[in-house]
Amino acid sequence: MSSTTSRALFTWIAESVAGGESSYARLRAGGQLVMDRAEGARIHDVDGRAYLDYCGGYGVNLFGHAPRFLLEAITETMGQIGVHVAYPHRLAGEVGELVVSLVPGIEQLRFAASGTEATQAAVRLVRAATGRDLILKFEGHYHGWADHLCAGLGAASASRPATPDSPGVPATALDAVWVLPFNDVEALREAIAAAGERLAGVILEPAAGSGGLIRPAAAFLEALLADVRAAGGLVVFDEVMTGFRLAPGGAQELLGVTPDVTVLGKIVGGGLGLAAFGGSRELMRLEAENRVVHGGTTTGSPAALAASRSILTRLHDRPELYETLETTSAALADGIERAFAEAGVAGHVRRVGSMLQPFFSPRPATEPLTLAEVAALQDDERFVAFCDALEECGVIGHRYPLGRWFVSLAHAPADVDETVGAVRAALARIDVQPVTG
Incomplete structure (x- = not known):
């Protein structure tokens, strides 16, 4: 051909x-x-x-x-308010309510323009909330291309601190990130003990979309949730890929667990530049009170929110x-x-x-x-x-x-x-x- x-x-x-x-x-x-x-x-x-x-x-x-419904929603909103304005629009509240109603781990959220930005914001929030710096991640789990988590994509990539996956990422950018083997309870517990008072939290994909679709074993997930929290850390689920794909509430709904922070992307924007991160009201107070720096020119643009509302409404109404x-x-x-x-x-x-x-x-x-x-x-x-x-x-x-x-x-x-x-x-x-x- x-x-x-x-x-x-x-x-x-x-x-x-x-x-x-x-x-x-x-x-x-x-x-x-x-x-x-x-x-x-x-x-x-x-x-x-x-x-x-x-x-x-x-x-x-x-x-x-x-899909016609998506194009019509975007066109209608753009005809009313354009592609982007620098002020809130009612669509932000409507999409926010839909996400909160669907995703167990989110009571409040903030919008971002990409999954990479949202994971960066989630990690910053965890560090601010705990007053600690160290983040644990796992081999084969992808959390975007930015410096703060650009490590651990390959097999046998576990290291402390993490080793950059790309030239141009300073090793010092990953001083506060450790990469661990996945589904290894002993390695996880040893790392938590070694981290001590530095442990801010752990981030993982509940199904490793770029790492062979490996899921957390039940014993590993139980240990991760219990031991990280017992040590004073927080658990972040990167559901950029699994959110709204595996179930209305994402992988966390299927697994029957609630992380402290959830990151969403891809489906949530319907193809436009939209992502989100969120957690409990108490945790998100740091964002609401502007104590953690997070922003972006096009975060929550009306066109993207219109696409999101059209998608999430159907998922909400037709499980x-x-x-x-x-x-x-x-x-x-x-x-x-x-x-x-x-x-x-x-x-x-x-x-x-x-x-x-x-x-x-x-x-x-x-x-x-x-x-x-x-x-x-x-x-x-x-x-x-x-x-x-x-x-x-x-x-x-x-x-x-x-x-x-x-x-x-x-x-x-x-x-x-x-x-x-x-x-x-x-x-x-x-x-x-x-x-x-």
């Missing part, structure tokens, strides 16, 4: 935009497709090819691309949508695994709700608990080759081997069937690992 126009246009973009992308994650994923339009579950490139999309705007588009999302996601995962088996391929699918990822290895006998364990399950080279072949067959998924695909409410049963057919065709095109053992 020709992509002449896409590649030429990408080359043109790269003349003025470094790398042709404004995100390291997209640049790392590779490829030179340039998109022209999108609707529902499909995106269309400038060469006129259509693809079933499982990137979903990197998890933003829970209702698929360009049954999550049953549909679960059914579709399970059918897709099962279909991919059947296609692997029919092709004689050693493969399985890891899934947490509507987040899933194919792996080129047999399903392990026990659930992996660490980044190293889940990384050992993926054949990176074959996975990328598989994604390239899928693209040629009209399906796009995230090309990062430990990433995740996102299923949307726009994906219909017929789309699942088409995707499984494309998986079969893609497997026939690549050098696959035969089933062993």
Whole structure:
């Protein structure tokens, strides 16, 4: 399939935009497709090819691309007040009420313009509330690209203090961050004891979206909540990816636990620049009384809030949508695994709700608990080759081997069937690992 126009246009973009992308994650994923339009579950490139999309705007588009209700909400608000004003708008209260009604761990919130900004604000709040400096995070858990947490993405990255993941991040920026192995109760308790009076809190993804979809083991989560709080620290759930995706109240609703601080992004903004962080009224008093510096020119812009209200209202009023999302996601995962088996391929699918990822290895006998364990399950080279072949067959998924695909409410049963057919065709095109053992 020709992509002449896409590649030429990408080359043109790269003349003025470094790398042709404004995100390291997209640049790392590779490829030179340039998109022209999108609707529902499909995106269309400038060469006129259509693809079933499982990137979903990197998890933003829970209702698929360009749902009419979302566009109408944004247009109506922009016609009334424009894109942005520097003063409060009633939409701020309406969205705030919706978030508070849906997310167990939030009684009050503040808006931010991105998930990275919101995690930064959450960490600052925790440090201010405790009067301490040290933050614990975990291998494979991603909390944005800013200096304050830019560490620990790789396996065997545990260190004290944390080691920067990127050139340009001063080591001193991470003096007050320790990276720990995930799901290791002994390591957690030892770190808490070693931290002593420095421990401000811990931040984690309740499902590691860029780290193989590893979930916290029950014993580990129980120890984390109890021991961190007993030591005077606070617990932050980074639900930028899982918030409103796994359940109306996010992963914390499914897990039945309430963190001290919750960070939201992606779905909460409906594709516009909106994120949020929040906690109890008592904790958020530090923000309300302006004792902690937090701001931003476009935090809580009316256009973004209009998008958020339209999305969250539907999730609030129609919780049954999550049953549909679960059914579709399970059918897709099962279909991919059947296609692997029919092709004689050693493969399985890891899934947490509507987040899933194919792996080129047999399903392990026990659930992996660490980044190293889940990384050992993926054949990176074959996975990328598989994604390239899928693209040629009209399906796009995230090309990062430990990433995740996102299923949307726009994906219909017929789309699942088409995707499984494309998986079969893609497997026939690549050098696959035969089933062993």
